[in-house]
Amino acid sequence: MVPVSVVAVPSPLHTVLRGYKDAAVAEARRRFSSLVELLLAGFVARHGCCVERVVGGVVDMVVPVPPTRRPGRPPLAGLGPAQWSGRVRPVLARGPGPLRHLAASRHGYVMAGRQAAAEVAGRRVVLLDDTLTTGARAQSAAVALSEAGAGPVTVLVVGRVVRPGRSAVQAAYWDRVGAAGFSPDSCCVPGCPGIDTVPGLTVPGTEKS
Numbered sequence: 001m002v003p004v005s006v007v008a009v010p011s012p013l014h015t016v017l018r019g020y021k022d023a024a025v026a027e028a029r030r031r032f033s034s035l036v037e038l039l040l041a042g043f044v045a046r047h048g049c050c051v052e053r054v055v056g057g058v059v060d061m062v063v064p065v066p067p068t069r070r071p072g073r074p075p076l077a078g079l080g081p082a083q084w085s086g087r088v089r090p091v092l093a094r095g096p097g098p099l100r101h102l103a104a105s106r107h108g109y110v111m112a113g114r115q116a117a118a119e120v121a122g123r124r125v126v127l128l129d130d131t132l133t134t135g136a137r138a139q140s141a142a143v144a145l146s147e148a149g150a151g152p153v154t155v156l157v158v159g160r161v162v163r164p165g166r167s168a169v170q171a172a173y174w175d176r177v178g179a180a181g182f183s184p185d186s187c188c189v190p191g192c193p194g195i196d197t198v199p200g201l202t203v204p205g206t207e208k209s
Ligand SMILES: [Zn+2]
Pocket: 046, 047, 050, 186, 187, 188, 189, 192, 193, 194
């Protein structure tokens, strides 16, 4: 699993990651969506090579995780990074099985038709989700892809969610990770070159001097 960021609850970033799909006002959803899109594009511009190292080669296909409750198109489907344009394929659908928070489900997701299953066979897949807490949902989606014959499946999540107020373990984790702060130039993949490859996308205050 490769997280773009680690996000505490509550925090402004968590509001963005919930609000881009759930905010009551359309204008707010649009603004939050632009932020999510920018965050993803900036990450892939800098760390697409890191993701490829984890995947084990060129990313053949980017599969957004469908919404848990309502049916329909995954909210991230239209926000896939431009660098991977044409490779974003919403081939998963919500399945008949339950999707619980703590345990992965074998039938939580299914392939969206026979054509979708044929499409993923043997492909290196990046499974894209907005937030990840326990990982049960992403794992359920990865199972569906693997059973359809996908090659390696790597989860790319915009925000790895931490609730420091909920347990001592999460508080300790947040103390360590939160203290390090967010830098667009580095990621969690070992050997990350950590170079700013896209001038102009640098977050103010993080410019190299
Ligand atoms: Zn990196």
